[in-house]
Amino acid sequence: MTDPLKNSPAPAGDREMKPAMWRGFRRRCPNCGEGDLMESYLKVRDHCPVCGQALHHHRADDGPAYLTILVVGHLMAPLLHIAFVRFRPDPLIMATIFAVGCVGLSLYLLPRLKGVVVGIQWARRMHGFGGAA
Secondary structure, eight states, X not given: OOOHHHHSOOOTTOOOHHHHHHHXXXXXXXXXXXXXXXXXXXXXXXXXXXXXXXXXXXOOTTHHHHHHHHHHHHHHHHHHHHHHHHHOXXXXXXXXXXXXXXXXXXXXXXXXXXXXXXXXXXXXTOTTTTSOO
């Protein structure tokens, strides 16, 4: 028996999720992939400078920060354990290295994960992105 949901055609004007998320991660417009998504470090532009897509509808709020904490924590915690068990470094050296690593990774991921959240909202037509395709 076939699953009726998998065999049904996509709704008219449905937007692809993965390309929109990838464009957001690259900090590009989720619509065209050409224009810059960010005006500054975390400020999303009101409109794409290339295709004119309105981007002011986004409601990323605290989602990117929570995702950043989740990803950094899940990457750094096992590394912390492995470094402690295998190398037994001085606690001050280990704290310094992992503090710099956590801050650096967080600063790298935060705007990219914000772009991913904006891309998801655009692809799912959330928060005002549901206008004309």
